Amino acid sequence: MFKKILVANRGEIALRVMRTCREMGIEVVAVYSEADRTAPHVLFADEAYPIGASPSSESYLNFENVLRVARECQAEAIHPGYGFLSENTQFAQQVTHAGMVFIGPPAQAIKTMGDKTMARQSMLKTNVPVVPGTEEAIIDLGDALQIAKNIGFPVLIKAAGGGGGKGMRIVESAETFNESVGKAQRESQSAFGDGRVYIEKYLEEPHHIEFQILADTQGNIIHLNERECSIQRRYQKVIEESPSPFIHAELRAQMGLAAVETARSCNYVGAGTVEFLVDKHKQFYFLEMNTRLQVEHPVTEMVTGIDLVAEQIRIAFGRPLSIRQSEVKTSGHAIECRIYAEDPTQDFSPSTGEILMLQIPDGPGTRFDGAIRQGMKVTPYYDPMLGKLICWAGDREAALNRCERALREFYISGIETTIQFCRAVIKHPVFRKGPYDTHFYKQHKDELHQSLSTSNEEVLLVAGATLYHHKNRLNQSSKSSNQNKAQRSSWFTTQRGREGL
C-alpha cells in the first residue's frame, strides 16, 4: 500500500480523506495557504507545507506549487478531494508524468465527462437515455430554434463548460429564444471562459437522483445505489438522502445498470457519480457524470457500510474491488444536511468571523464531517461550507427525527449558518411526506423562511431578558473600566440593523 499521500485540498474534505489514510496506516501530507496556517487539516496532518497566498488561485489551484511539495515530501499519490484540482485534466496528467498516482479516474475520462456536450455525444452511443436536446453547442440560431420546437417548449439552455446554474436559462416560448441564448452565452463566457451553450428538454417535476459507482483497474464496475438530491437552492444541493423516497426497486435496478454502463462507456476507474433527472412519469435521463468524490458521499457510506475513500485508495493502488455487486447490502436510511457559513435571512450571503461557541451534535447515528473548531476564524477566501451533518436510522422517519434532533443540538455562535434553514426543510410537511422534486425550495421558499423568523412569546421574552442582562453586564464592566465613556451615551440606543435614530 502507499506509504504517503498528499491531500491537495482543504476544509472538511481534506480531513475526511486524511482520516481514512490514517486508518490505512498511510502518512498524510497537508498543503495550506497563508490564511489556513492553523486550519484543521494542517493540524491533523503528519506533515504540512505552505503553497501560497490566501486566494485559492495562488495556492490550492496553483498546481506547480502542489506538485513541488509532492516531490519534496516524496508522496506516492495525490488525493484531490472535490473542487479545486479534482477535475482538472492537465493536473491529473502532470501528477502521472511526475511518477505519482492521481487518486481519481484517468485524465481521458475526466475530459470526456467534464465537457457536457462531449459527454452527451459519448452517451448517445450507449443505451442510457439522455435528455433530448442538441448534440453539440449551438452555432446556428435558426437550427437551434428548430430543434427547440421539435423538443417542445419549455426548453433549457445550459452552459457546455460548467455547472452550478450559471449560464442556464429556461425558455418558455419561441419568441424569447434568441434573446435567452445570447444571455446564457454571455453569462457562460464570463463564468467559465467558455461561451458555448446547448439545448435540453425541460422536464416536468424533475427529481435529481444520482448513483454512486466504483470501478477498478481490472474492469469491475459496481454501483452502490442512489442518492436523492432534489433539495437545491440556486442549483446547489442542500440536503441529500438515500434511499430516494421517489424511486422503486425496479427503477433502482434499471438506473443502477445505466450508471454502470455510463462508467464503462468512458473507461472509468475509481469512485464516480452518475447524475440522472427523473421526471414525474418515472422516466430517467442521463444528466452528467462527476468524476470525483462527491460532497454527499457519506450518505452512501452510511447505508452501505463501505468507506468510499478507502475504496478509492485501494483502486488507485491497483487492487480489485473488495466486493461484488451481489454483495452490496444496504440498511436503513441516511440523510445529509450541508452546513454553510451563510445568513439565510440575508439571501444566503456568506458570513465570516470567529466561532465563539461550538457544539457539534453527536450520539447514535450522528456523523459530522467538518473542519471547524471553537476559536477558529472563518475567512472569506473559500467555499462557505463548514461541514455536513449526516444522520442514519433504521427507516426514513427515524432518520428525519434524528436529523432534526441533531440540528437542534448543533450550536454555533459568532457566525450565521444554515443550520436552522436545514431544520426548516426537515420539518416541512412536503419534505416529511417524501416524493419532493427539484422545485421544492422555489415552491416553499416563503414558508421555509417564515418558519425561520417566527418566534413565540416565550422565546421573545427570554431573548429580551437575556439581552437586558448581557447589556447590563457590559455596561457595568465598561463603567468600572472607564467612567466617562459610559456616561456619554445611553447604552440602549443601538437600533435595529437598518434603522436610524
Added chain:
Amino acid sequence: MFKKILVANRGEIALRVMRTCREMGIEVVAVYSEADRTAPHVLFADEAYPIGASPSSESYLNFENVLRVARECQAEAIHPGYGFLSENTQFAQQVTHAGMVFIGPPAQAIKTMGDKTMARQSMLKTNVPVVPGTEEAIIDLGDALQIAKNIGFPVLIKAAGGGGGKGMRIVESAETFNESVGKAQRESQSAFGDGRVYIEKYLEEPHHIEFQILADTQGNIIHLNERECSIQRRYQKVIEESPSPFIHAELRAQMGLAAVETARSCNYVGAGTVEFLVDKHKQFYFLEMNTRLQVEHPVTEMVTGIDLVAEQIRIAFGRPLSIRQSEVKTSGHAIECRIYAEDPTQDFSPSTGEILMLQIPDGPGTRFDGAIRQGMKVTPYYDPMLGKLICWAGDREAALNRCERALREFYISGIETTIQFCRAVIKHPVFRKGPYDTHFYKQHKDELHQSLSTSNEEVLLVAGATLYHHKNRLNQSSKSSNQNKAQRSSWFTTQRGREGL
C-alpha cells in the same frame, strides 16, 4: 407515547437518554445538583430543576427530591440511566406508587438480581450453568471450607451485596481461607453496608462476556448478541467490543438462549444484560444480571442498528418489541473506549480542572457519547467518566484501525485522561490478535504504561522547543505588565514536580 420524561441522572448517560427522547418527540426534564447548573444535560433539556447540593447523596441519590420534581413538572415517566437510582428497588416502587412509569424492570426483578446470592439461587432452578460455589452467604466457616475443598482451590470469595471488586478475594489454599473470608466480610461491610460474602469457583483464563436482552410486557424476550468486556482494570471495564473475538456461532446461540432464559426466570421487562464468565475450555457460567441500561450499550446499537433507549421507552409504554429474534441482524464490528478524567501515569487518580481545548473525533463510523464542552470544569463530585468513544467498521481490523485513528484525533487539554491509555491497549499485539481474557491488563500492565511514557527524540525536541517558546511568551508578557516582578526571579528555575532546588 409519553409526552414528558424526567431523566434522573447526569453526564453522558443523561444526554444519551435525552437524545432519543427528543427524537421520539418527548419533552425531557433534567435534574441537577449545585455543581451541575451549567452541565451539558441541563443545557440540552427542555426543563431543568435543582435537586440539591453537589454531593450525589444530597442530590442525584435523594429520591424524595427527584420525585418532587417529577410531580411538579408532571413527568409521565422517569428514566434512571445507570448508577445512582437505577437499581434501587425502593425508588422503582415509589415511582410506580406516585402514578408514574419507571423505565426499567419491575421492582421484584431488580430485587432478585440485585442480591447476588438470591440471583444464584434463582438461577439454580433454571438450565443456565452457574459458577460452582455456595448457594447462600457464608455462615459457618467450617461448612464453607468444606465447600471450597469440594470445588477445589483456588476459589473466589465475593461480596453478596455489591460489585466492582470490593469485598473480593482469591484464596489459593485452605490455610489462608478463614483469614481471607474475614477480610472480605469487613471490606464488604464498609463498602456496601452488607458484610455477607459467598464462595465461587475460580475460573482459568476467564472471559467476561455479556448478552444484551430486551423483554416486553407481553412476554416476548429476545437477545441482541454479546459484548466482550474482558479488558478491565480494578474490575472496571475499559474497552468493550462486539462480536467477541473469542466465541463462535454455536456458543453464541447457546449463550443467547441462556440469557433469554435468565430474563424469563425473573419475569424481566425492559433492557437488561446477562453477564457470563467463559473459561478457556469455552464453558460458560452465569455471573450476574444488570437490570438497567449498560454503559457499553452503544456497542450493541452500532452492530444491530437498534436504538436501545427507544426500545426501553416503547416497552415501558406497553408496546410490544419492534422486532423478533429472527429479525435481529448484525453487521460489522464495534468497539468502545471509556474515556475517564484520570491520570494513567499516577495510578489512574482522578483529574479535575477546566477543559481548555477540546477536539472530539468524528467522521465515518465514529460516535462519541459524552457530556463535555470546551471551557467546562470537571468537578470532583461524580464518576470521572467523560464519555465513550465507539467506532464501527466492516470488520474487527478496520474497527481497531478506526478506533486508533479516532483516539489519535481526540484532544483534551487542561485535565489528564485515559485517551492514550486506551490507545496503548488498542495497539497492543495481544489485543490486536483477539482472544484476550480478563487477565490482560494485569499481564501487560508494564508494557502498556511504558508505551504511554516513551517518546522519541523528535517528540522530545519539539516538546522542549514549544515549552521554551511558551515560557518566553509568558515571561515577556509578565515583563511588560510588571517589570519588577519579572526581574526578581529566573524564569527557568521551576523544577520537576517533586524536586527542590
Added chain:
Amino acid sequence: MKFEINSDEKSLQVDFQANGEKLLINAPEGSMSLDVVQIQAGVYSVLMNNRSFVIGVCPHHNDRVNVNGTPVVLELLDAVHLHLRELGWDTVHELKAGLLSAQIPGLITKIFHKIGDKVNEGEPLFLIEAMKMENEIKAPVSGEIQRISVKEGQTVEKGTIIIEIG
C-alpha cells in the same frame, strides 16, 4: 425597569427586576423568574420558570440573539425611548438601508466623516444630543457616504435626513 421587547410580529411590555442572582420579569403574560449564567463569552444558560435555554448574543449585531440555535431578531427599548414615544416621537422607523434621519429633535455635536468616506457597518457616524444625553449613531450598513445634510452644531427636527450611505 420598564422595557419593551419588539419583534416583527409582536410587542411585549415588561418590567425587569434584579433579585440577587435571579432576574424577575413582570409581564402581562405572567411573572417569571430567570436564572442566567454565562457559559462562554456572550453565551448564557438561562432557566426561565425552569424552561432551559442556551442563548447567544451576536457580537456584531446586538439586536440579534440566538435562542437554542434559532436566530431571533428583536429590539429592546428602555424607559427613555418609551417616554419619547409617549411624547409622540417615533424612535423606531423603517427607512431605506443607509438613510439616516433624526427620529428625535436634537443638536448634532459631532460628524465623524465627510462625503466619499467609506464606512463599515457599526462605525460611528455622528453624535446627537437630545434629552440631555449624547447618542452615538452607528452605520447601519457598510458603504460610501453619499450625502451629509447637516453641519456640526446644527439643531435638527425630528425626521431630518442626516446622512446617506450608498
Added chain:
Amino acid sequence: MKFEINSDEKSLQVDFQANGEKLLINAPEGSMSLDVVQIQAGVYSVLMNNRSFVIGVCPHHNDRVNVNGTPVVLELLDAVHLHLRELGWDTVHELKAGLLSAQIPGLITKIFHKIGDKVNEGEPLFLIEAMKMENEIKAPVSGEIQRISVKEGQTVEKGTIIIEIG
C-alpha cells in the same frame, strides 16, 4: 541560547535561536526550523521541518506537555543551570516529596511561611539569592509545613534542608 531537554530516558543538548517568526534549533540530531502558532491559550500548532504537531502546555505542571494527544514529561534546563552543573552542582536531585534542600549555596532572603501553615502546590515558599539572582522556590506538593531549618538572612551550603512539607 543553550538548553538541555531531559526526559526519563533521554537527554538532548540544543541551541534555540529566534529568527523572526520562526525558531531555529541546532542539535546534534541536526538543524530544525520551527513555526509555532498559538491556537488556544497554552495550545500551539507547531511545524518542525514541516512535521505537524499540536502541543499543549499543562497549566498546572509546566514540565508536562501534550504532544498530539500524548503526554510527555520533560525538563528544560537553561544556561544558568547547565553552568551550575558544570561547576559540580547538581541542580536536579530526587528528594522525598516535600523535602526542600538548597542545591546551590546562597542567601535566604525571604521565607513566606511559618511552621503549621498549609500551602498549596505551586505556592512560593522562600527566596534564595545565588549567582546574583533571586530565585523563588515553590512548593512541589500541597501540605502542611512541618519544619523550617533556616532563618531569613542566613547563608546556606549546598544540600542544606530548608523546609519540609508533610
